[in-house]
Amino acid sequence: MEVITRPQRWDNPFDPDMTNAAVDRLLAIPPFSRMDPAKFSPAAPLRSIIHNDTRIGQYQHGDIIVREGDYGNSAFFIISGAVRVVIDDLPASVLGRREPRHKSFVEVLAQVWNTRKGIEVRDLAAYTTPSPAGGSRGDGARTRIFLQDVPAVLSEHKTVRLEAGEFFGEIAALGRTPRTATVFADGEAELLEIRWQGLRDLRSRVEELKLYIDQLYRERSLKVHLQETPIFRHLSEEDLTEVVNQTVFETYGHFDWHASYKTIVEGRAAGRLDDEPIIAEEGHYPNGLILIRSGFARVSQRFGHGHRTLSYLGRGHAYGFDEIVQNWRQVNQVPLQYTLRALGYVDVLLVPTPVIERYVLGPDRDAPLIPRSLLPPPITVPEAATTSHPEQERRRRIDDDFLEFLVENRFINGTATMVINLDRCTRCDDCVRACAATHDNNPRFLRHGPQFGPYLVAHACMHCADPVCMIGCPTGAIHRDAFQGQVVINDATCIGCATCANSCPYQNIRMVEVRNDHGAFILDRTTNLPIVKATKCDLCIDQMGGPACQRACPHDALRRVDLHNDPESLITWISR
Amino acid sequence: MISFAVRRWTNLAVCTILSGLGILLYTLSSPALRHSSFFIVSGWVLFGLLIVLALYTVRKKLPFLPLFSSSQWLQFHVYAGLLSVVLFCLHIDVRVPSGGLEIALTVLYLIVVGSGLVGLGLSRTIPGRLTTRGEQVLFERIPALRRQLRDAVEGVVRRAMTEANSVTIADFYARRLVVFFADPRHFWRHLVESNRPRYRLLNELVVLDRYANTEERKLMDEIADLIRAKDDLDYQYAHQAVLKYWLFVHIPVTSSLLLVGFVHGLVMMVYYYAFRGGTG
Numbered sequence: 001m002e003v004i005t006r007p008q009r010w011d012n013p014f015d016p017d018m019t020n021a022a023v024d025r026l027l028a029i030p031p032f033s034r035m036d037p038a039k040f041s042p043a044a045p046l047r048s049i050i051h052n053d054t055r056i057g058q059y060q061h062g063d064i065i066v067r068e069g070d071y072g073n074s075a076f077f078i079i080s081g082a083v084r085v086v087i088d089d090l091p092a093s094v095l096g097r098r099e100p101r102h103k104s105f106v107e108v109l110a111q112v113w114n115t116r117k118g119i120e121v122r123d124l125a126a127y128t129t130p131s132p133a134g135g136s137r138g139d140g141a142r143t144r145i146f147l148q149d150v151p152a153v154l155s156e157h158k159t160v161r162l163e164a165g166e167f168f169g170e171i172a173a174l175g176r177t178p179r180t181a182t183v184f185a186d187g188e189a190e191l192l193e194i195r196w197q198g199l200r201d202l203r204s205r206v207e208e209l210k211l212y213i214d215q216l217y218r219e220r221s222l223k224v225h226l227q228e229t230p231i232f233r234h235l236s237e238e239d240l241t242e243v244v245n246q247t248v249f250e251t252y253g254h255f256d257w258h259a260s261y262k263t264i265v266e267g268r269a270a271g272r273l274d275d276e277p278i279i280a281e282e283g284h285y286p287n288g289l290i291l292i293r294s295g296f297a298r299v300s301q302r303f304g305h306g307h308r309t310l311s312y313l314g315r316g317h318a319y320g321f322d323e324i325v326q327n328w329r330q331v332n333q334v335p336l337q338y339t340l341r342a343l344g345y346v347d348v349l350l351v352p353t354p355v356i357e358r359y360v361l362g363p364d365r366d367a368p369l370i371p372r373s374l375l376p377p378p379i380t381v382p383e384a385a386t387t388s389h390p391e392q393e394r395r396r397r398i399d400d401d402f403l404e405f406l407v408e409n410r411f412i413n414g415t416a417t418m419v420i421n422l423d424r425c426t427r428c429d430d431c432v433r434a435c436a437a438t439h440d441n442n443p444r445f446l447r448h449g450p451q452f453g454p455y456l457v458a459h460a461c462m463h464c465a466d467p468v469c470m471i472g473c474p475t476g477a478i479h480r481d482a483f484q485g486q487v488v489i490n491d492a493t494c495i496g497c498a499t500c501a502n503s504c505p506y507q508n509i510r511m512v513e514v515r516n517d518h519g520a521f522i523l524d525r526t527t528n529l530p531i532v533k534a535t536k537c538d539l540c541i542d543q544m545g546g547p548a549c550q551r552a553c554p555h556d557a558l559r560r561v562d563l564h565n566d567p568e569s570l571i572t573w574i575s576r
Numbered sequence: 577m578i579s580f581a582v583r584r585w586t587n588l589a590v591c592t593i594l595s596g597l598g599i600l601l602y603t604l605s606s607p608a609l610r611h612s613s614f615f616i617v618s619g620w621v622l623f624g625l626l627i628v629l630a631l632y633t634v635r636k637k638l639p640f641l642p643l644f645s646s647s648q649w650l651q652f653h654v655y656a657g658l659l660s661v662v663l664f665c666l667h668i669d670v671r672v673p674s675g676g677l678e679i680a681l682t683v684l685y686l687i688v689v690g691s692g693l694v695g696l697g698l699s700r701t702i703p704g705r706l707t708t709r710g711e712q713v714l715f716e717r718i719p720a721l722r723r724q725l726r727d728a729v730e731g732v733v734r735r736a737m738t739e740a741n742s743v744t745i746a747d748f749y750a751r752r753l754v755v756f757f758a759d760p761r762h763f764w765r766h767l768v769e770s771n772r773p774r775y776r777l778l779n780e781l782v783v784l785d786r787y788a789n790t791e792e793r794k795l796m797d798e799i800a801d802l803i804r805a806k807d808d809l810d811y812q813y814a815h816q817a818v819l820k821y822w823l824f825v826h827i828p829v830t831s832s833l834l835l836v837g838f839v840h841g842l843v844m845m846v847y848y849y850a851f852r853g854g855t856g
Contacts, residue, residue: 111640422707426699426819427715430646434639448714454707545642552639554650555699556580576579 010048014074014195015055023051026192029079030165031209039205046205053198059083059185062147066169067095068182069480071470073196075170078162081189085168086182087158094147095182097479097490103542116440120535122514122522126492127531143474143495147184161186170213171221173199174251174347177294178480180220200251218244225349229291229318231360231374239359248288248350252277252342253295273300273307276341279319279348283335286323288350292316295346295466296412299338309404310338312412314465314564322376324353328361334379343407405452406563410505414462416486416539416560418445418549419570423454424557434552435537444537445508445549455574458558460549461508461537463487465564469500469509478534486539496532509536587655595662602666616848618667623837625660629653630830657692681840684833691826698822702815705769710808715816718760721809726757729802732795740791745799748784752777753799757806766814774807 026032027050037046056079059065065083066072068090076083147153162168162183172179173196194202203210222244226232232240253276280290282302292313299319300307313319319340326334362369411417429447436443445460467487470478477494480487489500501509513530514522521530539560540547547560561570578586605614632649639646664685673682706712713721729749736745755761762773781800788796 105642108640108642112638422712423704425703427703427706427816428819429714430636430639433636434646437638438640448712451712454704456712540640543640545640548639551645551647552636554646555703556647557703572577576577 010052013052014193014198018051018055020051022056023047026050026054026056026079031206034208035202035206040201041205044201049198049201053201054192054194057191057193059144059189059191060146061185061187062150063185063189064095064145064147064476065183065185065191066172066179066181067145067476067479068179069095070179070473070476071177071467072169072172072179073471074193075167075173075199076183077167077192077194078164079190079192080164082164082186083162083168083183083189083191084154084159084186085162086153086184087160090153090157090182094153095145095476095479097476097493102544105544108544111438115437116517118441118515118517118519120442120512120514120533121440121517121519122491122533124516124522127522143497145475145493150184150186153184167212170199171217174203174213174217177221214249217249218247222247222349225291225293228316231289231318231321231370234370235359243351243355243359246352246355248352249293250279250348250350251346252279252348253345273298273341276343279340279342279346280336282337282339286320286327286336286353288352289321289324289356290319290340291349291351292319293347293349296343296410297346297348298341298343298407300341301338307339308400309407311403311567312343312407313340314412321356322379324356325361325376326379327353328357329365329378331378332380337379343412344410399453402452402455405450409450409457411457411462412563412567413464413466415465415562415564416461416463416547417563418458418460418462418537419559419561419573420447420456420458421454421557421559421574422451422456424555425456425553426555426557428554430552430554431549431558434548438540438543438548439538442512442535444535459506459508461487461504461539462506462563463537463539469504471503472499474499481541484541486541487536488538488541489534489536491533491535494533496534498532498534500534509534511535583651587651591655591659594659598662598666615667615669616844618663619841619844622660622663622667623834623841625656625663626830626834626837629657629660630834633827654692654696657689661689677836677840677843681833681836684829684836687829688826688833691822691829695822695826698819702819706812706815710805710812713809713812715813715820718809718813718816722757722760722806725802725806725809729753729757729799729806732798732802736792736795740789740795742789742792744784744787745792745795748781749799752780753803756803760810760813762807762810763814763817766811767818774803777803777807 027047032046032050035046040046040049059081065076068086153159168183169179171177173194203213223240226235226240226243226247232243235243276298279297280286282300292315294315297313297317297319298309299311299313300309302308319338320336323334323336326332360370368375406412427447432443432445432447435445445458447456447458449457449459451457463486467480470480470487473479474497475493475495477490477492478487478500479490496511498511501511511532512535514533516522523529524531537547545551550558550560556576559570559573561567561573563570602614632653635641635643635649636646643649668678668682673679733746733749736742756777762770765773778800781796781803784796785793
């Protein structure tokens with residue numbers, strides 16, 4: 001038996017080099033000097049949060065701090081100097097990304113004779129030609145992209161200057177949503193970067209910070225979010241504002257779910273749900289409509305001495321509306337029919353039941369404010385325990401255990417998950433060959449992976465809805481394509497730090513040593529070690545006709561499935 | 577997304593209609609016409625169809641071209657291939673050919689069609705078998721996995737000699753297991769789903785139980801697991817090999833068929849126009 005010290009929250013501080021002197025300096029300046037240490041719990045005191053969940057960064061003029069579209073897990077506080085927020089879009093090349101484009105038919109045809117014969121061969125010119133728009137300094141995870149021509153950016157783009165004492169990046173950090181703007185240093189700037197966990201604690205203990213962040217979210221995002229939800233579309237501007245004001249923000253689970261879920265999956269099946277925080281419990285009064293803002297939640301129902309998974313909810317999905325409507329109808333009062341649990345990390349919006357009843361449903365039960373087509377059918381109590389949830393029909397068509405497998409392994413995160421039906425797959429490897437043929441003779445996935453019954457989920461990038469691989473990329477080389485949304489890597493700006501490969505919970509990113517046309521490794525001038533690049537499936541973004549793997553399968557055995565937005569497509573496919 | 581059943585019945589219906597039209601045309605044409613223009617036209621149509629069918633291999637080599645999906649090509653390949661059987665029968669006037677070239681052509685055609693049908697049957701039956709037994713392994717990795725199993729079993733045998741100080745297991749290994757772990761075994765038995773060799777080997781191991789002490793029994797359990805793993809690997813090898821290798825008959829013979837068919841077409845054109853003046 002091995003005995004170890006139980007891992008603690010701050011075993012891995014954000015910056016191991018953070019000194020007590022630096023913490024003292026921070027605690028002496030506002031807003032930290034105004035925070036009352038007595039309001040913090042003994043387990044997470046203010047000083048420890050500053051010491052372990054923050055780091056100080058020095059930025060030079062033009063250094064890009066965050067890029068529009070990046071996923072981040074931290075917010076920034078300007079200690080000194082100033083930054084500029086670019087309101088409109090900067091060109092992809094400036095941000096260290098590749099310009100999205102499709103190959104023309106001639107270029108596609110040219111692959112017949114242009115495909116390289118060697119493995120991971122690269123054109124050296126792509127690495128040695130400096131970008132006209134930007135450059136990089138530093139190394140490893142501390143590499144920074146900077147703008148070459150700041151005056152040009154200032155003259156051609158709308159910017160807003162933020163001064164010392166202001167926060168930015170907090171909405172994306174707390175909501176795990178893409179950064180909405182690019183921010184760069186305007187002159188020399190000293191910034192405090194606060195990782196998500198610390199920001200969450202500061203927000204919960206410092207009322208002003210909480211109000212400030214919540215207000216920002218209400219102003220910038222919440223109204224749009226609600227307007228995108230069908231049941232709020234009919235609301236007038238004033239009513240919607242009222243709903244916005246009364247909406248409550250809640251967060252469940254762990255932000256770094258990708259680091260721990262594998263351990264949970266490998267554990268005892270019956271106990272897995274114990275680690276998932278309950279958002280709303282079966283049998284309880286529905287005290288509000290729950291809207292998933294980010295992350296995933298499991299819908300389950302009691303079965304025997306455990307719980308059976310019925311479905312999963314993602315960003316934009318709602319929970320509890322059926323029960324609220326049922327009780328508003330005053331036919332049969334019902335409690336919540338299902339339990340909602342956080343899968344990893346979930347950010348939810350809770351619109352209280354009285355608010356829904358007043359603004360969405362209205363006082364007159366015979367003439368509801370909401371279009372009747374959006375009202376769910378009545379829940380019949382005797383059947384409530386076994387049927388009537390909209391997901392029930394879906395559940396009948398997909399095997400319980402298969403759904404459990406997809407949820408447990410977090411494949412529901414994928415928007416292009418590669419599923420292979422082994423009952424039809426002849427193991428001909430045409431998919432692998434097609435992938436190699438479209439990627440310069442380098443296959444970008446493995447026809448291997450976790451399996452449930454006849455279904456295999458291959459090790460191919462799933463182009464996740466919550467792309468944790470994108471968190472922490474120092475150069476922004478891994479990013480979402482601006483037009484189509486695929487997660488792609490710009491080979492020219494990838495520095496081979498492996499942050500993305502280490503973050504990917506599905507082991508779908510591979511680090512490769514690149515070579516020249518003669519097959520020799522391209523070496524780093526300083527260390528004499530091979531240059532390494534991150535590679536993965538790009539869903540054939542620049543090819544005509546979509547993913548070559550799927551089109552190459554002769555037996556319809558392989559499908560790229562959007563499990564996040566369109567799980568129906570999987571059901572349709574497997575029940576062909 | 578249409579279901580496989582609907583797709584299958586639609587394709588069969590189209591095939592049946594086209595076959596019916598072909599047979600109708602054949603039946604309605606006069607014997608004189610049948611022996612002239614009909615054979616010329618049907619022959620070249622058949623040859624063209626075979627060329628298009630053979631282009632599927634080219635499509636597979638160019639997956640980046642937007643030339644329909646491989647699945648659509650395969651559907652066309654299968655049903656157009658079936659249609660070619662009808663066309664072939666009409667072309668040879670539904671009789672056994674007599675000339676040397678014609679007989680060779682017929683034999684080649686039958687091999688191509690036969691291997692195609694066998695391949696289709698294999699691709700529909702074997703994947704399910706591969707899913708239900710043994711681990712999912714890549715065919716190219718099987719030799720390496722086999723070596724790992726052989727090394728593992730040799731390790732157990734060495735432990736039996738050193739730890740249990742007995743040659744019972746070593747003797748059994750030398751007698752029965754060296755060959756078993758060296759190469760793929762029982763290829764045909766696996767294809768007919770026979771488990772007899774596996775049970776026989778495991779039974780022989782069980783018989784040794786009377787000569788073994790407690791330590792050796794534990795090692796024999798490990799060997800039994802390795803035998804099962806190797807047998808499953810052989811099962812995977814046999815089935816995956818069949819799935820891969822039937823194409824080694826289908827594709828080369830298709831090339832020969834196209835070559836001989838082209839020669840046959842030229843000969844017939846020369847005969848038709850030079851010696852009969854194109855009058856039939």
